Amino acid sequence: MKIVILDGHALNPGDISWAGFEALGEVVLYDRTANDPAEIIARIWDAQVALSNKVPITEEILAGCPNLEYVGVMATGFNQIDLAACAKHQVTVTNIPAYGSEAVAQFTFALLLEITSQVALHNASVKQGDWQRCPDFTYFVKPLMELQGKTIGMIGYGAIAKEVAEIAHAFKMKVIYWNHRKKAPQAPWASQVSLAELYQKADVVSLHVPLFPETEKMIDQAALDQMKTGAILLNTSRGPLLEEAAVAEALHSGKLAACGLDVVAQEPILADNPLLIAPNCWLTPHIAWAAVETRARLMGIGVENLARYLEGQPQNVVK
Incomplete structure (x- = not known):
């Protein structure tokens, strides 16, 4: 053969x-x-x-x-x-x-923790001598964020999303999710909501749906308008779920505080992708699965x- x-x-x-x-x-x-x-x-x-x-x-x-x-x-x-x-x-x-459900969930939180704790930024700052010159024992280059008490909203509730939910619960986050059909929560701390309610309540929106015609560009201007100002958007699923120009504009305007994206609509990424120059946008080259x-x-x-x-x-x- x-x-x-x-x-x-x-x-x-x-x-x-x-x-x-x-x-x-x-x-x-x-x-x-x-x-x-x-x-x-x-x-x-x-x-x-x-x-x-x-x-x-x-x-x-x-x-x-x-x-x-x-x-x-x-x-x-x-x-x-x-x-x-x-x-x-x-x-x-x-x-x-x-x-790779566990690996992708781990990477989803790697993106979120990098956004909220700014480890790479502060590591670079220390190594370029900023701590040596600091008059205090500590300093921070950008504000840091605590996850405890924040609400994470997962769009899609399959195997990966459930792993993300477990990690979020361990960080004492509130867990809500939307799924195209009714799904029983894995525990009393997770609850299914409408998509509109998820957008309104979530401090962190994490995408975990397949790419179908009905999900393509689901994160468009209308969806972004419904989200909290200052929300964080994560995508370790499929790049075409985003209307990338709208997401980039939301980062420029401050509607979104940050994005952590492991996927983009066209891979390898194109030189003119607007996300490359959007502020507070963390991009990795489709590696959540690659441990x-x-x-x-x-x-x-x-x-x-x-x-x-x-x-x-x-x-x-x-x-």
Whole structure:
């Protein structure tokens, strides 16, 4: 069996092993593959298995790859896969759900704690000599914020949001959430509210919804207008959830106190993205999922998905 990994570098730049897949067949590894049907077809036309993180698999590609029978998405999101075309060509598609809930929740709070405690700013200040020259035993460059008693509002209430809620509760924050359908709270300290009420009450708004047509650009001018002045916005979900120009303007005007964003609408980020020059905007390059332990877990689930498929007992099949 020929297994082609189309874009392996993001998952494994060299610090974890492909041995699990190598035990299942002949592995051909590409660090990156262009979003070009001709290049994709040239690489997988004779393969039975294609593994993709972000490389698209479309009707055109499937028509040129008659041997392909399995597409393993090496991530949770599968927007890049034409599921109807895969069904037509009898190609099984699997993904890897819930491999990194704890890691993404941890990173969500890393962004929030950086915004509220300004660790990097003060570390840089000390190292450039400001503390040595200070007449007092202490000083602060920017005001710091205590989280206790603040309200965090989570948009979406899946596995990651529930992990964030647990951490927020440990910081003695009030926890509210909105979900598109009714969900039982995990504890008496979390309560479901309307989206309008969440915007009105939350000191911190954290996004945890998938990207669908109805959620694209949901954080637009109308949503921002409903939020508290001075709220903090966090996004470790999907970049296109934001109307980025509106969010940048809200940072410039002070409507938003700060943003912590691990994702943007187009990745890699474009040089003219307005968030790059917006004040109090922390940007990281889509790394909430990327702890070495998390990527190793993802790899292991990907291997198990393919092994189970070969055994005739597929799991995590996307339909």
